[in-house]
Amino acid sequence: MSNDVRVPNRVRVARAEKGYTQQELADRVGVTRQTIGLIEKERYNPTILLCLGLATALGKSLDELFIVDKEDAS
Amino acid sequence: MKDERTVSVQRQAQSGGFSVLFFGLLAVLVYRSIFLDQNIKEYGDIFIVWLAAGIYTMLSMVLRGVDPAGGQRSQWLPAAAAALAVTGIQIYNNMTYGVGFGVPIAWVAALLTFIIAFVFVMLVQKLFVHLYRRWEKENLD
Numbered sequence: 096m097s098n099d100v101r102v103p104n105r106v107r108v109a110r111a112e113k114g115y116t117q118q119e120l121a122d123r124v125g126v127t128r129q130t131i132g133l134i135e136k137e138r139y140n141p142t143i144l145l146c147l148g149l150a151t152a153l154g155k156s157l158d159e160l161f162i163v164d165k166e167d168a169s
Numbered sequence: 170m171k172d173e174r175t176v177s178v179q180r181q182a183q184s185g186g187f188s189v190l191f192f193g194l195l196a197v198l199v200y201r202s203i204f205l206d207q208n209i210k211e212y213g214d215i216f217i218v219w220l221a222a223g224i225y226t227m228l229s230m231v232l233r234g235v236d237p238a239g240g241q242r243s244q245w246l247p248a249a250a251a252a253l254a255v256t257g258i259q260i261y262n263n264m265t266y267g268v269g270f271g272v273p274i275a276w277v278a279a280l281l282t283f284i285i286a287f288v289f290v291m292l293v294q295k296l297f298v299h300l301y302r303r304w305e306k307e308n309l310d
Contacts, residue, residue, distance in 0.1 A: 126174065127174070127175065130174040133174065142173055
C-alpha cells in the first residue's frame, strides 16, 4: 500500500458517540490533539499500535473504525 | 508531547536536512577540488565526514533489512559509473597540470585508476550485499 493512500475512518463519529473531545481522546491514547485531528481529517495514517489504542479507547473493532478499500490495499 | 506523528515528521525533516548536508558537502568537495584546485590535505577532513555519513547511512539500511541492490541484479553498472567519475576527475586534474594523453604513463594511470575504483566499489557493494544476506538469514529464514 502506498504511503499516499489515505484510509477513511470513523474516528470522529466514534469519538462523538463516546462524548470525548479530541484532547481527551489524545490523552487516552498518548498522542497530541493535532494527531487526532489529522487522523479524523484522513491526513495522517496512524500505525497499527495507535489504531489498536484508538479502537480500545473508543470501544470499537479495527474494521469498525478504519475502512480499507481492497484496491488501495493491494 | 512526542507522539508517533511528531517523531515521524521530525525524522522526515532530519532526513531532508541530511540530504542538504550530504549533497552540500559533495558540492563543497567538488568546488574545492576542481575550482579552487586545493590539495586533498586541505579538504580531507570534510571528505572523511562526508564518506562516514554515506557509509553509516548505507550500513544502517542494510543492517535493518533494506536490500542494497534495490532489486537490481547487476552491480557492475553503478561501480563502472563511479569508477568513470573518479577517472574523469583524475584526467581533469592531469589536464590542469599539463599532463595530456601524449604522455603514455597518463593512459596507464587513467586505466589503473579506473580498475582500482571499479574493484573498490564492487568490493564495497559485495560487502553490503553480504551483510544484507546475513540479516535476511537471521531474520527471515
